[in-house]
Amino acid sequence: MTVNTPSLAGLSQEQKREMLQRALEKRGTSNGSAKDNDVRAVIDQIPESAYRFDKFPEYYRLHLQRTLAENAGIPNPYFREHDSYGGATTVVDGRNLLNFGMYNYLGLNGDPRVNAAAMASIERYGTSASASRVVSGERPIHRALEVRLAELHEADDAVAFVSGHATNVSVIASLLGSGDLVLHDRLVHNSVMQGAMLSGATRQAFPHNDWQAVDAILAESRRRFDKVLIVVEGLYSMDGDICPLDRFVEIKRRHKALLMVDEAHSMGVLGATGRGAREHFGLASTDVDIWMGTLSKSFASCGGYIAGNSALIELLKLTASGFVYSVGLPPPMAAAALASIEIMLAEPERVATLRANGQLFLNLAKARGLNTGLSQGINVVPVILGQSVLAARLAAMLHERGMETPPIIHPAVEERAARLRLFISSLHSKDQIHQAVEMIAEALAEIKPPKEDL
Template identity: 35%
Template sequence: MITIPYLTALSTYLSYTLLFAFGQLRDLFRKIIDWGKSNNLQGYAPICLDSEDFYTRRLYLRIQDCFGRPISSAPDAWFDVVERFSNDRNKTLIRMDKVKHCLNLGSYNYLGFAAADEYCTPRSIESLKKFSASTCSPRVDGGTTVLHSELEECVAKFVGKPDALVFGMGYATNSAIIPVLIGKGGLIISDSLNHSSIVNGARGSGATISIFQHNIPSDLERVLREQIAEGQARTHRPWKKIIVVVEGIYSMEGELCNLPEIVAICKKYKAYVYLDEAHSIGAVGKTGRGVCELLGVDTADVDIMMGTFTKSFGSCGGYIAGSKELIQYLKYACPAHLYGTSISPPAAQQIISAIQVLLGEDGSSRGAQKLARIRENSNFFRSELKKMGFEVLGDNDSPVMPIMLYNPSKIPAFSRECLRKNVAVVVVGFPATPLLLARARICISASHSREDLVKALEVISEVGDLVGIKYFPAEPKKVHQEDGMLKLD
């Protein structure tokens, strides 16, 4: 639970009120000025009504230079950000020929595989020559290569499940799979902060949806008991099926799922567990096998394990892992498998090679070193941010660490000042987060050196003082003796 300082909440509400009020006034004056002018719609209704795109026009466009920044290099620890300028108050952004070499604190490149790798890259290039860039076909037609079969075996073995099925898009893995697993007469109980792909998949299923408070097992049990007691709406018949959907690491909070307690509750009430490990697979756990390994949960107790390859593995697509019966059913029933183009062969080879590195099958210890480095980097960076006085969300070992900004004016200020000092960050506000809870989301990578992290901390500290987002008193620096002189830590 985030406790917002009273004055911060008040100033945030006031800022949004002023933005809304002045935006509405400007729209009113524009309507008066344009009164009687032809709208040239020729009888068609407008696709976007003023009330529907008000937020985009009056708030987002003013700060859109903070979003969608194009890059011109691999998303490694450092990358090149293409500079842009606007001649019309940010309504349109024009790319320049110049680039800015920035420290990358925004990409999901948790293990550093997104850049050229001595083991993965040559094998992906070789697969490109052999299989081409695309199969140009769904899996069931002509889109299954030996790489796809090898990848599914590799994923199933890695996550500890009997079988797996891979897809070409991570978002579609959730949004297309959930409607196949459950429908009318079923019940989905979803964490209140689950990803939009889960939300869209649940809505498209036709099942009844109930929400429990974020990461609170006791509230999940309360919802389960009430729903089982009441049954289906109107008829009060028993639910055909109940699925509880949670994430391993919540991408906007950086929090680890309370998986052991949630699994115990689901077993008690005979509910299925659907675990989304998009941000946790490969990034946490002694061997990178995700939150089940980190928290000591038997994978046999998790019925459906979902994950993506777009983060730790430096590729694209997603997977579902489960029983052989489940995977066989999905192969016959899932539209993403039946109609979606299969994952690119070079992308499949990249994932296989990355998993081999993690397991040490490349003949080196680089995988273990990467896992140790991301854990050390994440815990060091989070600890130092808190010492500086920032309000940082998330748990230890999580590579995702949101820094709370709150006030809408601090969103562009923080982003632009960091970029000016050659540090690229991702800022997030409404509607991706609740109105009051704007934040900067920092993502740490194993490719970051300690020098990179120290530089980032220096810049964030300077910008934090300038913008005014250090909501807690900084910890006093410790004095130590070095070479006969007193120095501050």
């Protein structure tokens, strides 16, 4: 194809200058023109908060919050340096602390067999997949993991991503678009909301676990949308309660919608053998369209995955941006996750111990009058305090006294829902659980007069 550009040959110097001047004026860049002065005046008005990070209002708010906390004598509870893996205890500043701040649900992070699997994989494949699996190929450990994940869900197939967060974002964004609807529980994880926003679909939150509200919304508006995706979590990460999944299955069928379940906190936790929400509710794999999980919690690794029917997995492997345009899961992380799954299946007593520990924690906390919200006492138990300052102060006192449990404050949750969130592990001993509840109750009684209703 030839491109016709006007020839300058044959034009005088004067004509060329005139042409250049006209072109510059058209682009608004001519030196010294009235228009140029106008543009400069407008640019002079642009505040620093539009182009300097340290002047961003968000940055200012962060600093204000930090200064207020420092003035109130509350040390920053975030980015604390731990000098061990997070088990029932952890080491900070050379002190051994009781640890209720990490989701090592089945105690597999730090298990020598999981470590050995990761190290053997490093020996063979190195530490990185070094490129996207689509174009640059994969290692056998990738498929071995995906086949095992599919088996856990009794699904046709599975695909693993490098991040749990990126899994939700890119899967939802790649499957839905304008003209579609994403209906999600109001307490669903940030990654689901980000995915819904990125997709361009209409996004609507429904009241927590309220399947009747979903039914009513769909009865009224299903016909206005092409695809409808309902997104729930198997067990909610902030509140520790189980989703009534069987109800959602029935509703999604009746309204010809798709159902996605984020099993980040229910895989390895629910079901007699830890196979998650499907096992807990006795569902068929096909009752749910998209089974999502993370490798960072029960499976002592890093990454996320989707399990489902072959068409879904085929589609995602070629369209989900977080898979196609991102590096493959590092082989040692795939090996650690696979080893964790094998151990979970061979040692179901870990799942039973986790659940017994969760129940014990919840019962003791309730007996001491702590507000545990909706928690069903499995792996997540909040202690709701209703004020960010109170949550931060309590966490700081507990840290001083030998216990690690980070505060969850606004804006991660609403101010009135500010809390401590405790993760229970199968590694915790009964003594440690008694000790933790006593420490929380005593510290809280010192901060807050006992007569006040928590």
